[in-house]
Amino acid sequence: MRKLPDGKVSNGKAPIGRLLTQPTLHMTSIRFRFPVFLLLAVAVNTGYAQQAPEGLLWLQKIARSARELNYAGTFVYQHGSQVETSRITHFVDTSGEHEKLEALDGSPREIIRNNDQVMCYFPDAKMVKVDKRSASRTFPALLPEQMKSLADNYQIRIGNQNRIAGHDCRVVILEPKDKLRYGHRFCAATDSGLLLKAKMLNERNDVVEQFAFTQLTIGDEIGREMVESRFDAKSLGWRFDRTAAPEASTDTGWAVSSSPSGFRKIVEMKRTIPGKPGPVAHLVYSDGLAAVSIFIEPVPPNTQFQHGLSQQGAINIYTRRHTDNMVTVLGEAPAETVIQIGNSVAPSK
Amino acid sequence: MDKISALMDGELEEYNARSALASLKSQAELREQWVSFHVIGDVLRQDAEVSVDFSKQFSDWLAKEPTVLAPARRTTATPRRLALSAAASVAAVAMVGWLALSENPLRQPDTLSQPGNLASASPARNAPSLEFETSSAVNDYLLAHQEFSPSTAIQGVAPYVRTVSESR
Numbered sequence: 001m002r003k004l005p006d007g008k009v010s011n012g013k014a015p016i017g018r019l020l021t022q023p024t025l026h027m028t029s030i031r032f033r034f035p036v037f038l039l040l041a042v043a044v045n046t047g048y049a050q051q052a053p054e055g056l057l058w059l060q061k062i063a064r065s066a067r068e069l070n071y072a073g074t075f076v077y078q079h080g081s082q083v084e085t086s087r088i089t090h091f092v093d094t095s096g097e098h099e100k101l102e103a104l105d106g107s108p109r110e111i112i113r114n115n116d117q118v119m120c121y122f123p124d125a126k127m128v129k130v131d132k133r134s135a136s137r138t139f140p141a142l143l144p145e146q147m148k149s150l151a152d153n154y155q156i157r158i159g160n161q162n163r164i165a166g167h168d169c170r171v172v173i174l175e176p177k178d179k180l181r182y183g184h185r186f187c188a189a190t191d192s193g194l195l196l197k198a199k200m201l202n203e204r205n206d207v208v209e210q211f212a213f214t215q216l217t218i219g220d221e222i223g224r225e226m227v228e229s230r231f232d233a234k235s236l237g238w239r240f241d242r243t244a245a246p247e248a249s250t251d252t253g254w255a256v257s258s259s260p261s262g263f264r265k266i267v268e269m270k271r272t273i274p275g276k277p278g279p280v281a282h283l284v285y286s287d288g289l290a291a292v293s294i295f296i297e298p299v300p301p302n303t304q305f306q307h308g309l310s311q312q313g314a315i316n317i318y319t320r321r322h323t324d325n326m327v328t329v330l331g332e333a334p335a336e337t338v339i340q341i342g343n344s345v346a347p348s349k
Numbered sequence: 350m351d352k353i354s355a356l357m358d359g360e361l362e363e364y365n366a367r368s369a370l371a372s373l374k375s376q377a378e379l380r381e382q383w384v385s386f387h388v389i390g391d392v393l394r395q396d397a398e399v400s401v402d403f404s405k406q407f408s409d410w411l412a413k414e415p416t417v418l419a420p421a422r423r424t425t426a427t428p429r430r431l432a433l434s435a436a437a438s439v440a441a442v443a444m445v446g447w448l449a450l451s452e453n454p455l456r457q458p459d460t461l462s463q464p465g466n467l468a469s470a471s472p473a474r475n476a477p478s479l480e481f482e483t484s485s486a487v488n489d490y491l492l493a494h495q496e497f498s499p500s501t502a503i504q505g506v507a508p509y510v511r512t513v514s515e516s517r
Contacts, residue, residue: 075507077507077510077511079511084510086507086510088507101507101509101510103510111509111510113509118492118496118509120492120509129489129492131492131493131496146499198500211507211508211510215381243492243493266497267497271493273489273490273493274489275489276489282493284494284497286497286498286499288499289499289500290498290499290500291494291497291498291499291500293490293493293494293497295490295493310487312487312491312511313511314511315491315511317487317490328487328490330487330490330491330494331494331498332498332500
């Protein structure tokens, strides 16, 4: 339905005045000169510069703007037959990045991120989950090796000019080179690079999940108080589930014997996870965009163990048993990929 | 807000509809709500052409509409209001249609029919019940996973919505 209810078709003019008046991105020049340089070096070395530099540069721009811009907007998240509305606010100051995600539908839930710490507030359950990221893992942007991986596994094309939530945007298409990963269709704001819409597509071109802004403000109006939790004071008496910062790469004693083509191990660690008695082995495989996590822990006592595949949104989850261990594999990848990884998990020695 | 969605669906009695329209006229927040309900459907369905213009036009239209002063005259539906409710119905129907079309066909992954994956085929068919039982335990894993997903790098905290997604 491209026509509006009254039959009028939008004229394609966006209110870009506001975008143009955004504050100078003083962090940009300092933080990203290095990665962009590396990216170019990789592009030249590996010879894919002719095919897709523009697409890759767009992805770099998208990643950068998500980190450095101040913005607030309402977006819809659709997966399967479900549609959820959320509000996101992102604010950067000298102490770093602050981000707030509020669910607008159903029970009120909030996620607050301050640099490497993520806090999920569940007021109904009077519970806060705290996930401490390892600081070194915080992505500054897409890393050069990631960019190479992306170009190896996806055909990256620039599509049409478009418009989302009143902002002009450029379509960037990532077509998977095989069936082991989903396709992506992004629309990034033409001037700022902010991702306005992200669609994940399966091999039949059905939408697996999508995010899309319906309203978005970029720039000056965003303040520090807008990224604070409204449950901050109330949550003092709530239950806090904390995840300790995972140790940097450790040998977990587990490995994937036949990882799907294009997927490489990007991290391996032992970590604590709320609600789990002991440390859990966590390995992550990625093709540059999609990631699949493997969690291995002893089969919890008194647990009805269930072997099989399930889904949560675009995430496929595969659980199996290996001797006395429960192996859970999950990621935003097709079932085949998740199962293949799951079935080839084995002790590395 | 409930009132606004009911208005959009044409479910309000005349009196309530009248007061909802009056609220729309006086409260910018509600107007945004009304517009966003329509825009959500539009944005998800297609790649373009929504709709600051619609928002603006809607405001202009509301501004021209005379304020309803109580007691309301008993009038039959004005053409304008009919048009409005028709527009709302069309949008609602289109939304439902779109939802039905996009039912996730991945629920029965056909990749499992390959001979090499026979072992996994039968558990996969049990997926829906498993999904229901494991979702809270899986959320902790999802939260841990999200940190390392490159999609987080390009979308910021938005993909975390998966970890707090409510199954309805």
